[in-house]
Amino acid sequence: MATIQKKAVEGVTDEMALVHAAKGGDLEAFSQLVNRYDRNIFRIAQHITHNEEDAQDVVQDAFLKAYQNLEQFQENSKFYTWLVRIAVNESLMKLRKRRTDRTVSLDEDVETEEGSMPREVADWSPNPEQLYGQSELGDILKKTIQGLPPGFRTVFVLRDVEGLSTEETAEMLGLSVPAVKSRLLRARLQLRERLARYFKSKKDGDGHQ
Amino acid sequence: MKCSDFLKELSDYLDGKISEGLKAELDEHLHWCHECDVVLNTTKKTIEIYRDNQIYELPDPLRTRLHDAIMSKCRNSKQHKKDV
Numbered sequence: 575m576a577t578i579q580k581k582a583v584e585g586v587t588d589e590m591a592l593v594h595a596a597k598g599g600d601l602e603a604f605s606q607l608v609n610r611y612d613r614n615i616f617r618i619a620q621h622i623t624h625n626e627e628d629a630q631d632v633v634q635d636a637f638l639k640a641y642q643n644l645e646q647f648q649e650n651s652k653f654y655t656w657l658v659r660i661a662v663n664e665s666l667m668k669l670r671k672r673r674t675d676r677t678v679s680l681d682e683d684v685e686t687e688e689g690s691m692p693r694e695v696a697d698w699s700p701n702p703e704q705l706y707g708q709s710e711l712g713d714i715l716k717k718t719i720q721g722l723p724p725g726f727r728t729v730f731v732l733r734d735v736e737g738l739s740t741e742e743t744a745e746m747l748g749l750s751v752p753a754v755k756s757r758l759l760r761a762r763l764q765l766r767e768r769l770a771r772y773f774k775s776k777k778d779g780d781g782h783q
Numbered sequence: 784m785k786c787s788d789f790l791k792e793l794s795d796y797l798d799g800k801i802s803e804g805l806k807a808e809l810d811e812h813l814h815w816c817h818e819c820d821v822v823l824n825t826t827k828k829t830i831e832i833y834r835d836n837q838i839y840e841l842p843d844p845l846r847t848r849l850h851d852a853i854m855s856k857c858r859n860s861k862q863h864k865k866d867v
Contacts, residue, residue: 601857608853613841616849620839629839633849634856641857692790695818698825703832715838734830735837759794766822766829773825 593653597644604644608637611654614736615661621731622665624720625672632668636661655738659746662728669724692763694770702773718768722761729754730761784812789819797827 589610595603612633619632639660640647647656699705706714719727732743733754744754789812795801796809813820841849 601854604857605850605854608850612846612849616841617837617839630845630849634853637853638856638860642860691787692818692822694825695821697821698828702828703836708836711836712838715833715836719833719838730833735833737834755794759791762794762797762826762829763790763822765833766826769829769832770825773828 589653590649593644593647593649596641597647604641607653611657612637614654615657618658618661618731618736619665619668621719621735622662622724622728623668623672625668628665628668628672632661632664635664639664652742655742655746658732658736658738662732662746666724692767694767694774696770696774698770698773699775702769705773714769714772718765721768722764726757726761726764729757730765733758734762784808786812786816786819789813789816790822793823793826796823797830 589607592603592607596607615636616629616633619629619636620626623629623632636657640657643660647653703711719730722730728747729743729749732738732746733740738746740751740754740758743749744751747754749757789809792801792805792809796806801809813823
């Protein structure tokens with residue numbers, strides 16, 4: 575999202591001043607950092623946990639942890655990257671708690687090689703977003719991304735929705751760059767495949783099957 | 784180039800992170816392969832749709848409530864922080 579990237583770039587200089595002040599105990603400075611990133615953290619947490627209550631907890635816990643561990647933050651790296659790493663860890667912990675039947679790992683579900691081969695190859699309607707009302711579209715997008723394994727949707731959200739680089743995403747998730755790239759490709763293709771069911775052109779859609 | 788070879792490079796192609804030489808090969812493939820062209824365009828659209836339609840916005844009243852809770856916890860943890 576352009577606004578986030580713009581925000582990240584133009585805010586870099588005064589951001590360090592805020593972090594520095596917050597380290598020195600300036601709560602107002604920390605409050606400004608919260609205002610700057612709470613929406614992003616909430617979004618990331620919602621995408622990973624799929625639970626609004628959990629996402630609210632993650633927002634609170636992540637900022638509190640950041641505040642308590644500010645001393646450990648190296649000022650030569652980006653505060654946002656550091657914060658997101660904390661939030662991703664908190665989100666995964668929430669997810670693990672809810673899914674008691676099995677552990678949640680960013681490495682799961684990576685073996686589905688054939689799942690990436692496109693089956694829906696009909697073109698989409700010229701303006702697929704206009705086929706549905708805003709809330710219906712929102713439901714489709716939610717339902718679709720929720721069907722992805724956690725490791726895939728986390729990478730997709732960080733890279734494509736929040737606009738982080740492959741390297742930042744890899745660092746944040748403790749994955750290698752090739753692993754992030756492979757998950758991103760699968761995530762993009764799987765989302766495309768699922769969205770195609772809603773968005774493919776009604777007139778000639780079935781002809782290409 | 785086979786469609787599976789094209790697919791492997793799809794992400795880098797979309798992100799504009801491929802060499803000129805490889806891009807020319809991929810464009811050549813796209814020229815005659817309608818299916819890969821559709822996959823490329825609809826994958827691009829998939830990314831744009833998710834980027835342009837934020838599905839989890841933080842409503843203002845909730846935002847204020849969370850902000851207050853965070854700041855209150857930080858204030859209370861100040862002493863604790865010094866002790867650690």
